[in-house]
Amino acid sequence: MIKDAIAAIDIGGTKIALGLADINGQPLPFRRFPTRVERGPRPIIDEAINELKRMAGEAGVRLVAVGVGCGGPLDRRRGLILSPPNLPGWDEFPILRLVKERLGLPVLLDNDANAAALGEHEYGVGRGLRNLVYITISTGIGGGLIINNQLVHGVGDGAGEVGHMVVQPDGPPCGCGARGCLEALCSGTSIARRAVERLVKDGRPSTLREGSVEDVTAHSVAAAARVGDELAREVWDETVHYLALGLSNIIAALAPEAIILGGGVSTSGDQLLLPLRQCIRESVKIMPVEQVQIVQASLGGDSGVYGALIIGRRALAARDA
Amino acid sequence: MIKDAIAAIDIGGTKIALGLADINGQPLPFRRFPTRVERGPRPIIDEAINELKRMAGEAGVRLVAVGVGCGGPLDRRRGLILSPPNLPGWDEFPILRLVKERLGLPVLLDNDANAAALGEHEYGVGRGLRNLVYITISTGIGGGLIINNQLVHGVGDGAGEVGHMVVQPDGPPCGCGARGCLEALCSGTSIARRAVERLVKDGRPSTLREGSVEDVTAHSVAAAARVGDELAREVWDETVHYLALGLSNIIAALAPEAIILGGGVSTSGDQLLLPLRQCIRESVKIMPVEQVQIVQASLGGDSGVYGALIIGRRALAARDA
Numbered sequence: 001m002i003k004d005a006i007a008a009i010d011i012g013g014t015k016i017a018l019g020l021a022d023i024n025g026q027p028l029p030f031r032r033f034p035t036r037v038e039r040g041p042r043p044i045i046d047e048a049i050n051e052l053k054r055m056a057g058e059a060g061v062r063l064v065a066v067g068v069g070c071g072g073p074l075d076r077r078r079g080l081i082l083s084p085p086n087l088p089g090w091d092e093f094p095i096l097r098l099v100k101e102r103l104g105l106p107v108l109l110d111n112d113a114n115a116a117a118l119g120e121h122e123y124g125v126g127r128g129l130r131n132l133v134y135i136t137i138s139t140g141i142g143g144g145l146i147i148n149n150q151l152v153h154g155v156g157d158g159a160g161e162v163g164h165m166v167v168q169p170d171g172p173p174c175g176c177g178a179r180g181c182l183e184a185l186c187s188g189t190s191i192a193r194r195a196v197e198r199l200v201k202d203g204r205p206s207t208l209r210e211g212s213v214e215d216v217t218a219h220s221v222a223a224a225a226r227v228g229d230e231l232a233r234e235v236w237d238e239t240v241h242y243l244a245l246g247l248s249n250i251i252a253a254l255a256p257e258a259i260i261l262g263g264g265v266s267t268s269g270d271q272l273l274l275p276l277r278q279c280i281r282e283s284v285k286i287m288p289v290e291q292v293q294i295v296q297a298s299l300g301g302d303s304g305v306y307g308a309l310i311i312g313r314r315a316l317a318a319r320d321a
Numbered sequence: 322m323i324k325d326a327i328a329a330i331d332i333g334g335t336k337i338a339l340g341l342a343d344i345n346g347q348p349l350p351f352r353r354f355p356t357r358v359e360r361g362p363r364p365i366i367d368e369a370i371n372e373l374k375r376m377a378g379e380a381g382v383r384l385v386a387v388g389v390g391c392g393g394p395l396d397r398r399r400g401l402i403l404s405p406p407n408l409p410g411w412d413e414f415p416i417l418r419l420v421k422e423r424l425g426l427p428v429l430l431d432n433d434a435n436a437a438a439l440g441e442h443e444y445g446v447g448r449g450l451r452n453l454v455y456i457t458i459s460t461g462i463g464g465g466l467i468i469n470n471q472l473v474h475g476v477g478d479g480a481g482e483v484g485h486m487v488v489q490p491d492g493p494p495c496g497c498g499a500r501g502c503l504e505a506l507c508s509g510t511s512i513a514r515r516a517v518e519r520l521v522k523d524g525r526p527s528t529l530r531e532g533s534v535e536d537v538t539a540h541s542v543a544a545a546a547r548v549g550d551e552l553a554r555e556v557w558d559e560t561v562h563y564l565a566l567g568l569s570n571i572i573a574a575l576a577p578e579a580i581i582l583g584g585g586v587s588t589s590g591d592q593l594l595l596p597l598r599q600c601i602r603e604s605v606k607i608m609p610v611e612q613v614q615i616v617q618a619s620l621g622g623d624s625g626v627y628g629a630l631i632i633g634r635r636a637l638a639a640r641d642a
Contacts, residue, residue: 164605166566252479252485252486255481284485286499
């Protein structure tokens, strides 16, 4: 007998991740391929759909619903991708309609950080937790909230934008138009920018001077800090300081069981987590902060596609409702 | 036929509010009397219970469950009031056991800000909203969150402590042991303190100098600012500035449909709300902030007792479960 299965599409600026699961949520094969954004949205979605059909054939399952995760901004209800900075040319792209036309199946869409929060909550380090905050620290900083075991969308689907909490009033300008946002200080891009600013105005030697200024990344700053480069270490400490401020404010407001960090900057692991936990423990006085886990996402780059499987299951439930 | 009814007790530092509702939540008579804390907890609770019995008799109803709201810190599960600053001598007071003994009914306890959030959500200005944040600005600053129509407790019951979000890093010391918390800048006490600090170090004339320094309160600062006192106006503007920062960070994280302000300072109404909304609109860029209502609590001092009715209904449901 052919089993029913849910399909997941997680669309990122550099890769598309695909996944299947049976209708109980048991994962089946996953796959990923490079996005190659310049091809435009239709050929990319067509390739994803063909690949999902092939994967379903190989696994001997019949697709019954699809969940899609994608970088925002997007219009979840109308199923439109609006104009994500990492997907140039995808403006107002009606992804839900396209997937529905091609597969004739119920489809739901959500943003990638919400999908990742769902994924970590059901399949990852957040399993069994009632309240968690997922934060991705990458080119930008995004987030997703699970409260009382439910995803939070908020008005205008604006919930979880923790990257735009202000941690340094009158601080550096943020892409959003405000100043001193967490994203303007602690995103990968901002870490690199702060390092370059220090290199320029500061005569000290630093291994970061070895390449060109364009080669400085959050990754190279972390690596240099790890081997004792003083300037890089200052930039890293500052990153931890601002991140701790943001997370402390989230803890004061929400008291989640866990804050789960994903995205490129989080792969620094203990180099980030140990001083971050220390800093937060020192700054939050109002509640038993040691009960809040500050941990790395356990599904890595797959948090989003796992979450898209859950979104797909909801599409099925919504059809049956 | 005698109808069943829920009883509510809301314990504050200056008054006890009592209320009854039928089991569908329809409010019946309410009453309040002064706490007179010096009498100690037992006589006060005894008086409340006797009064509730009398009210039930007059209304011709039979009490079937009780909800209690009280200032924290408290141990909700064990039913203990720990050591609330506004109720000296109530340390480790087993309020649930006492009420259960006296009435033989199911009882549940929650903190006053959570109770007020519930009250405003079901009976007040938050009716019909899916996500709201209730903030009381009084001697201290507390809060309660309703997310996806559910109260949020968080780990260690720590959710909603928005008064301890840091809005001025390295700012004035807060009672919690941290620095620059919203409470350390914008509580009634902090507004008065900032005004006095300005009066001391600043030679300008101000109507606030007319009484003694001990007579300066948030209320007198607001009144002086209203009639154009320059020094008072600066203190008020600063209050709005920091409050806007805190609220903007809450909006970025949660995108609630409404932030509802209660407590003494909120009774300034438009003097607070108009510049606050303006400030928030200027600082939040990431989402349709005009969709977030910033409003005054509509049940005033009764938000908490209305919420305690809902807590009482839950006590009944928990017994029947």
